[in-house]
Amino acid sequence: xxxxxxxxxxxxxxxxxxxxxxxxxxxxxxxxxxxxxxxxxxxxxxxxxxxxxxxxxxxxxxxxxxxxxxxxxxxxxxxxxxxxxxxxxxxxxxxxxxxxxxxxxxxxxxxxxxxxxxxxxxxxxxxxxxxxxxxxxxxxxxxxxxxxxxxxxxxxxxxxxxxxxxxxxxxxxxxxxxxxxxxxxxxxxxxxxxxxxxxxxxxxxxxxxxxxxxxxxxxxxxxxxxxxxxxxxxxxxxxxxxxxxxxxxxxxxxxxxxxxxxxxxxxxxxxxxxxxxxxxxxxxxxxxxxxxxxxxxxxxxxxxxxxxxxxxxxxxxxxxxxxxxxxxxxxxxxxxxxxxxxxxxxxxxxxxxxxxxxxxxxxxxxxxxxxxxxxxxxxxxxxxxxxxxxxxxxxxxxxxxxxxxxxxxxxxxxxxxxxxxxxxxxxxxxxxxxxxxxxxxxxxxxxxxxxxxxxxxxxxxxxxxxxxxxxxxxxxxxxxxxxxxxxxxxxxxxxxxxxxxxxxxxxxxxxxxxxxxxxxxxxxxxxxxxxxxxxxxxxxxxxxxxxxxxxxxxxxxxxxxxxxx
Numbered sequence: 147x148x149x150x151x152x153x154x155x156x157x158x159x160x161x162x163x164x165x166x167x168x169x170x171x172x173x174x175x176x177x178x179x180x181x182x183x184x185x186x187x188x189x190x191x192x193x194x195x196x197x198x199x200x201x202x203x204x205x206x207x208x209x210x211x212x213x214x215x216x217x218x219x220x221x222x223x224x225x226x227x228x229x230x231x232x233x234x235x236x237x238x239x240x241x242x243x244x245x246x247x248x249x250x251x252x253x254x255x256x257x258x259x260x261x262x263x264x265x266x267x268x269x270x271x272x273x274x275x276x277x278x279x280x281x282x283x284x285x286x287x288x289x290x291x292x293x294x295x296x297x298x299x300x301x302x303x304x305x306x307x308x309x310x311x312x313x314x315x316x317x318x319x320x321x322x323x324x325x326x327x328x329x330x331x332x333x334x335x336x337x338x339x340x341x342x343x344x345x346x347x348x349x350x351x352x353x354x355x356x357x358x359x360x361x362x363x364x365x366x367x368x369x370x371x372x373x374x375x376x377x378x379x380x381x382x383x384x385x386x387x388x389x390x391x392x393x394x395x396x397x398x399x400x401x402x403x404x405x406x407x408x409x410x411x412x413x414x415x416x417x418x419x420x421x422x423x424x425x426x427x428x429x430x431x432x433x434x435x436x437x438x439x440x441x442x443x444x445x446x447x448x449x450x451x452x453x454x455x456x457x458x459x460x461x462x463x464x465x466x467x468x469x470x471x472x473x474x475x476x477x478x479x480x481x482x483x484x485x486x487x488x489x490x491x492x493x494x495x496x497x498x499x500x501x502x503x504x505x506x507x508x509x510x511x512x513x514x515x516x517x518x519x520x521x522x523x524x525x526x527x528x529x530x531x532x533x534x535x536x537x538x539x540x541x542x543x544x545x546x547x548x549x550x551x552x553x554x555x556x557x558x559x560x561x562x563x564x565x566x567x568x569x570x571x572x573x574x575x576x577x578x579x580x581x582x583x584x585x586x587x588x589x590x591x592x593x594x595x596x597x598x599x600x601x602x603x604x605x606x607x608x609x610x611x612x613x614x615x616x617x618x619x620x621x622x623x624x625x626x627x628x629x630x631x632x633x634x635x636x637x638x639x640x641x642x643x644x645x646x647x648x649x650x651x652x653x654x655x656x657x658x659x660x661x662x663x664x665x666x667x668x669x670x671x672x673x674x675x676x677x678x679x680x681x682x683x684x685x686x687x688x689x690x691x692x693x694x695x696x697x698x699x700x701x702x703x704x705x706x707x708x709x710x711x
Contacts, residue, residue, distance in 0.1 A: 333368025
């Protein structure tokens with residue numbers, strides 16, 4: 147492993163991020179595509195006059211810029227493998243070379259500083275092959291400074307190279323971007339950071355638990371420099387061995403066992419225990435923001451495991467706890483997990499601007515423990531229809547549990563234990579089985595099917611239904627209900643018949659003025675117009691008397707809609 151300096155210097159201690167900074171393209175971790183492209187450009191003599199390195203903090207942008215400068219100006223170069231031993235390589239590595247100028251874009255952002263660059267680029271380098279300008283955080287330059295740089299950047303003298311680094315490439319004008327070769331630096335994966343940290347602690351003569359190094363790597367969020375800085379702090383904090391307890395104590399975070407216990411209490415809906423654990427966290431000095439981050443990571447793990455399993459997944463939970471995580475994920479439905487993530491994320495955002503952080507976290511835990519009462523939107527619509535006196539059909543057997551006191555029982559509903567006795571479908575029990583099937587369907591569909599004729603068995607495991615309305619779009623729901631009731635797969639065939647005489651056909655085939663008037667009157671109603679606009683629905687029939695002043699026994703408010711989708 148390359149080091150920039152020894153462990154200690156006469157001037158004092160040198161931090162790990164500087165001592166273990168990469169010195170060659172082969173030392174760069176996590177940015178191999180960028181390193182390969184730059185090395186090949188040097189080998190083939192295709193080095194551009196301007197580069198833009200963009201990416202998150204601490205992923206190697208400035209280090210790569212220095213390596214490229216050494217490769218261009220090395221006494222044995224230009225070469226893809228600078229020696230690192232000549233006077234030029236050493237001065238560039240130390241940031242002291244007179245021909246490699248490192249400029250902070252945040253503090254030299256005005257047009258005057260850029261004019262100085264423009265006036266100096268015409269002079270040849272003092273001793274090196276190229277004069278190289280490395281401008282860090284280049285997006286901080288003013289608009290006027292960028293404009294002053296344009297012409298020089300497009301046609302610089304042959305002895306000048308520009309290397310820009312930024313964390314916010316979207317703020318760099320397109321006129322600058324088009325004059326540069328852009329390289330995007332990705333965040334460094336956790337395993338790569340852990341591997342590098344393990345090499346560092348070995349060189350430092352210190353031992354460290356693998357879980358402690360993994361915690362540091364996750365905390366760094368893809369930044370190698372952040373991970374090295376945190377490791378430096380922990381090595382000063384601890385003794386000869388770095389442990390997970392030391393990491394949690396320094397970061398103000400809860401241990402894995404404590405997070406697992408809190409999640410277990412919430413998922414078991416033991417709100418009292420969850421609040422007691424939170425109180426213990428606060429008393430022990432843990433940060434609420436850090437606790438929320440850990441809970442968000444845990445619920446993200448539940449989502450990933452529920453959808454894709456444990457094997458080969460990047461999870462925040464240590465391997466020894468993953469069996470528990472798998473058990474919890476399997477016991478939950480995905481909607482509840484996603485709702486929990488929404489709750490935790492919302493509280494995290496509210497915590498920044500609130501003086502009642504503990505109350506917000508307690509409220510989040512209580513809401514997480516009540517997710518068993520979550521009602522899916524389609525089922526909520528059905529519930530509202532039932533409460534308003536709609537068709538008394540049962541909610542689907544697979545629906546999410548409704549809040550206590552609002553579930554409405556219907557004559558055709560399944561038994562309260564959620565199971566129904568399966569029996570073969572025959573001509574004799576067809577009416578009874580069909581009524582049970584309708585009880586499992588959504589109320590709107592069940593109500594319309596009740597108006598149709600009773601289906602008939604036309605072949606083994608084949609039913610035919612004669613109806614004035616096309617139900618082919620709902621065949622799958624009906625067939626699934628038949629399978630559940632009979633234990634056998636059935637195929638439903640819908641045969642169309644002419645509409646009853648009591649209904650007016652909306653289709654304009656006959657061109658009847660009466661039909662057209664009925665359709666126009668129906669489409670003017672705000673509710674029907676909005677259904678057509680939002681749902682893409684179309685009118686299929688209008689009952690006799692619709693749009694006219696109602697007479698006795700006539701329901702003038704009923705129109706049938708069928709969703710085209």
